[in-house]
Amino acid sequence: MKKFSFLFVFACLILACNNDDDTIDSCNKATNILAENITTTDATISWSDPNNAASYFIEYGVSGFTIGSGTIIIASDTTTELQNLSAETTYDVYIQAVCNTDNLSMYSDVYSFTTATLPVIPEFRQNLSELNLFSGNLGDLQPSPFAFNYDLNSKLFTDYAIKQRLIALPEGEKMTFNGDGFPMFPDNTVIAKTFYYNNNETDLSQGKNIIETRLLIKINGSWELGNYKWNAAQTDATLDVDGAVVPVTWVNTEGESQSIDYEIPSSTDCFTCHSNNSQTTPIGPKLRTLNFNVNGSNQLQTLIDNNMLDGLSDPSTVGVLPNWEDTSLGLERRARAYMDINCAHCHIEGGFCAEESNLRLAFETAYEESNIYQKRNSIEARIQNTIPQYGMPLIGTTIVHDEGVALLLDYLSSLE
Incomplete structure (x- = not known):
């Protein structure tokens, strides 16, 4: 009797399983996810679904979010729009197919x-952050993808401040080759120079102290000037036309503590140096000053390759301003290069000092026409002085540049 009962129960189970109408087919996960039509705030997401499901759960959030904590939307097709996103932000997306109410992939x-x-805004707005020159945290000074981070082969001295230099062109526009000097910049070009000090040159992990960002913006064919003073928290900078004095301390590469009262120039002071024939002009980014390798690549070639410079195919046809710090070069070339980048913007035809002095200090000016020899005693006295309205340069520094002065004194003493 027990054997019969067992066989009866077993047979019933077999029949029950063979007649199970609730068997659920596998619900496979979505594949081939793709984002298209990506803007600063929106993106179109599409995917493939082998199930031909009637609906889908799409969960998304800033990259690294935990599933279940993101934003969830429901779609009835294999394409959907994500909206109200943040610019320059990486998002993660997960998709679930809903094969039926009891069966999710x-x-x-x-x-x-x-x-x-976000595009760079070529306007003098109240806060530097509004211009979109930088990506991420402003204090990291990470240039926007729309900005070109450049350097100069021979640099101007500003109280040992470190400088980051950027050029941002309007989208689809290029600079145009115009010889060894300045290229022709399109309207709405932004040139930015940020001044900062590493808190400790022997330990860069201690961060930096950003002081100011100076801007030149080309508006309706003319350059306009503006300075932004950084806040103590290093989170933003505000437009400041009046100038300011900022106490700065840092440790130099020799481990010595340094201290200065850094002077942020007023708009009037900026115009003094950035003017020629009463018109505002850049100083640094001449093609001959950019024509050297940075991180193994020639800067002019990089501009060409990035479709930022038109009319030039071979950087070797452009002159090069020597690096005044390169001791392998001759004394005269180094000294004349130093004078060019530090002094010539005032001591050229049309410059601020053109009528007061016959010194002509552009590198390309022949020595016989420069009047350096005739003015050598005056040059020697004034470059070693910081007396207002006497020491050279007139503005832009508060201390003597020891290395530059040593170079010029050697040069001047060699003249006959």
Whole structure:
């Protein structure tokens, strides 16, 4: 009797299983996720679904978010729009197919995309952050993808401050080759120079102290000037036309503590140096000063390759301003290069000192026409002085540049 009962129960189980109408087909996860039409705030997401499901759960959030904590939307097709995103931000996306109310697929593999970068704003707004010159935290000084980070082969001295230099062109526009000097810049070009000190040159992990960002913006064919003073928290900078004095301390590469009262120039002071024939002009980014390798690549070639410079195919056809710090070069070339980048913007035809002095200190000016020899005693006295209205340069520094002065004194003593 027990054997009969067991066989009866077993047979019933077999029949029950063979007649199970609730068997659920596998619900496969979505694949081939793609983001298109990405802007600063929106993106179109599409995917493939082998189930032909009627609906889908899309969960997304800033990259690295935990599933369940993101934003969830429901879609009835294999395409959907994500809106109200933040610019320059990477997002993760997961998708679940809803085969029926009781049958969801596993989450798809994570798919990541980054929203577009905000364009640089060629306007003097109240806060530097509003111009979009930098990406991420402003104090990191990470240039926007729309800005070109450049350097100069021979540099101007500003109380040992470190400088970051940027050129941002309007989208789709280029500079145009115009010889060894300045290229022709399109309207709405922004040239920015940020001044800062590393807190400790022997330990860069101690961060930096950003003082100011100076801007030149080309508006309706003319350059306009503006200075931004950074706040103590290093989170933003505000437009400041009046200038300021900022106490700065840092440790130099020799481990010595340094201290100065750094002077942020007023708009009037800026115009003094950045003017020629009463018109505002840049100083640094002449093509001959950019024509050297940075990180193994020639800067002019990089500009060409990035479609930022038109009319030039071979950087070797452009002159090069020597690096005054390169001791392998001759004394005269180094000294004349130093004078060019530090002094010539005032001591050229049309410059601020053109009528007061016959010194002509552009590198290309022949020595016989420069009047350096005739003015050598005056030069020697004034470059070693910081007396207002007497020491040279007239503005822009508060201390003597020891290395530069040593170079010029050697040069002047060699003249006959």
